């Protein structure tokens with residue numbers, strides 16, 4: 192298929208579903224601190240607090256797509272990413288991977304499906320074993336899973352390193368002997384060595400300098416077409432997400448508030464939160480301008496506001512927004528938004 | 537022309553470490569006028585923080601200012617005694633750090649900290665000092681400042697803490713503020729709020745501002761002038777619109793190309809190969825040579841910074857000038 196046709200198909204979103212999330216929620220119990228436990232024992236009416244990190248999310252990621260997941264800190268991006276990658280069980284909901292239920296213990300394919308999903312993190316150093324040589328960091332899992340053999344090991348590792356832009360000459364070195372950008376390449380080589388078809392990147396370029404960030408983004412773009420990869424690309428940086436994504440999902444306090452193609456989200460955002468977010472992003476094209484201001488702070492996910500979570504900051508909030516949660520609904524072809532304003536017309 | 541608020545000339549700040557001499561700031565010159573914002577940009581390790589610390593006299597051993605002058609309203613800060621410096625700091629010159637807890641004392645209530653800061657440099661009553669503290673908190677957009685004054689720093693969110701730190705910097709309406717990545721750790725809507733406040737302040741109070749950041753997009757909207765640092769040196773400076781629209785130094789050009797922006801969606805970014813050199817043993821010649829797309833024999837010698845057009849300085853033997861070159 193031609194490049195243009197592939198792009199057109201992606202835009203229409205009619206590739207087959209790679210991952211389907213249905214009603215995914217994830218709660219964390221925030222344990223009481225010492226003072227709290229004492230007070231409780233003395234009869235005070237306090238309970239362990241529940242964080243609704245992810246609240247009833249439906250999401251479909253299609254084969255070959257890059258889906259960008261954005262939102263401010265604490266909105267649940269990483270939690271959702273870990274659920275999608277199968278490394279954190281959800282509290283509720285189902286995850287289908289190529290139609291197979293990842294949470295079904297009896298499904299023998301579930302393990303293989305998990306291997307075919309890999310995750311790349313912000314701080315590659317924290318996720319690389321400091322006492323292992325790069326060759327083993329990259330080669331261990333493929334060997335265990337029979338993707339390569341003892342005999343083919345060396346050349347397999349070389350190939351993985353080269354593909355991620357690392358000189359195999361350095362394969363006997365340890366992670367601390369590399370720069371931040373190179374460590375991210377090691378993380379990428381390790382992830383790709385087990386031949387995944389789906390990658391969850393969680394702030395994978397956030398810690399890098401601009402020039403190094405550009406190198407790593409280019410690597411992600413190249414690998415996508417070379418290996419036919421699908422990405423869930425989590426980032427707080429709208430510029431990065433806009434650059435790399437076909438489709439963008441916006442989260443606010445555990446919920447998806449808007450979802451559409453990159454073009455649509457950045458050209459005609461529907462949700463007031465998306466609009467505020469875009470207005471706040473500094474742009475290199477702008478000159479000496481008045482920065483737009485969204486009032487108020489991000490509320491605590493421990494105690495989110497009722498109704499629409501965004502209502503205390505929303506310039507359009509109505510009475511209804513304070514009591515009723517808006518559902519995520521289609522507002523234009525391929526664009527979904529969760530805002531009561533869409534019912535008004 | 538009036539005396540600039542700050543004029544830094546040929547500043548050199550070096551660290552004498554066991555591993556060798558780190559030339560963190562090497563021949564840096566810039567000036568900034570009343571009410572103006574200078575964006576000091578560069579990647580990590582390029583010397584931005586050390587430049588800011590040098591201006592405030594905060595460089596600690598093994599670091600030392602080894603050359604140059606720092607003229608603040610015509611007086612050389614580099615030659616001042618520590619006592620004179622202390623008198624200026626927090627009064628006429630203030631610093632805002634990336635981590636607000638560098639400014640805030642975790643065990644003191646906000647009102648105590650702010651009132652003490654006012655009283656340190658001004659002979660006013662406690663009540664007047666409290667009034668000033670409250671007004672300043674209001675100025676940086678803190679709601680119900682009276683209540684907030686009674687809180688401890690840990691009772692604030694990160695964004696609110698940074699606002700308090702900014703308010704403390706503003707207490708004496710300083711003539712110069714050095715802000716080192718103050719919004720880098722904040723969420724984008726909170727950053728937007730703070731940038732808007734800061735912009736208003738610079739234009740209404742006449743405070744000159746040095747805004748240190750690695751984020752070209754922030755500088756694009758905030759600053760009047762920009763200075764780009766690479767490996768301890770300023771490689772290019774000028775008005776924001778000129779530098780960002782028509783960069784002359786190959787590094788600036790590459791850096792702008794590295795910023796993901798709506799113009800180039802989905803395409804590979806124009807990247808700079810390689811990485812920043814270690815400042816410990818910089819090779820002779822142009823420090824950007826190994827990453828530059830257009831080095832020649834001439835570049836084996838260190839280029840001097842020169843003024844190519846009025847207010848437009850570049851440190852390069854072969855500046856990019858032809859529009860055709862940029863298109864390539």
Ligand SMILES: Nc1ncnc2c1ncn2[C@@H]1O[C@H](COP(=O)(O)OP(=O)(O)OP(=O)(O)O)[C@@H](O)[C@H]1O
Nearest residue numbers: 219242244263264265266267268269270271427492
């Ligand atoms: N293991 C855990 N225990 C308790 N609370 C948690 C846990 N993991 C996440 N949370 C909470 O869930 C919410 C969502 O966290 P998450 O890490 O998914 O946010 P995020 O969007 O990735 O934020 P950031 O942009 O800061 O990375 C936060 O309030 C967080 O404090």
Ligand SMILES: Nc1ncnc2c1ncn2[C@@H]1O[C@H](COP(=O)(O)OP(=O)(O)O)[C@@H](O)[C@H]1O
Nearest residue numbers: 551558560579580581582583584585586587815
């Ligand atoms: N206390 C110190 N001792 C030795 N080297 C230092 C010290 N502080 C900074 N440096 C070095 O000075 C250079 C510039 O640092 P800095 O000004 O912090 O960079 P930036 O703020 O641009 O990221 C770096 O190479 C850094 O390692």
Ligand code: SF4
Nearest residue numbers: 499502505512530531
């Ligand atoms: S539902 Fe109401 S409060 Fe929420 S975004 Fe829409 S208008 Fe604003």
Ligand code: SF4
Nearest residue numbers: 822825828835852853
């Ligand atoms: S002086 Fe030479 S090496 Fe340095 S930036 Fe200019 S052209 Fe490149």
Ligand SMILES: [Mg+2]
Nearest residue numbers: 268269270393
């Ligand atoms: Mg996260």
Ligand SMILES: [Mg+2]
Nearest residue numbers: 584585586716
């Ligand atoms: Mg710094």
